Amino acid sequence: MGKLLIKKKSNIHGIGIFTTEHIGKNSVFYVIPINSIFNKPKSKCAYVGRNSWVSDEEVLNYVNHSCEPNSILDISDKPRLIAKRDIKKNEEITVDYSRTEKNGIKVPCVCKSKNCKKYFLRIE
16 A cells, blocks of 8 residues: 555645545544644644644645645644545645634635635644
């Protein structure tokens, strides 16, 4: 079996993460490595709870925001990505940044989803 997640050009923003296989609803499909933890926001880092941000050049740094995401960044225990619904082969993996970065600033959204809120929250 090859890699489940790959980087390639995104129609949302720059580079995105795409699946090479179907991922079933509620599946944990990626556990975020917590080798590079920071106690304040940095560029290309994701908030993973308890005043901690992580940099993951393999996957997480390239997961784009969507107002109608197919995945959830679960930060309740060990940070991981969980399929919110069935995800088709070759579909881009997306999360709602506002869900984990509630105290962030408003950033213009370009997700193009049908129910786009026109912004998302990001802690900087």
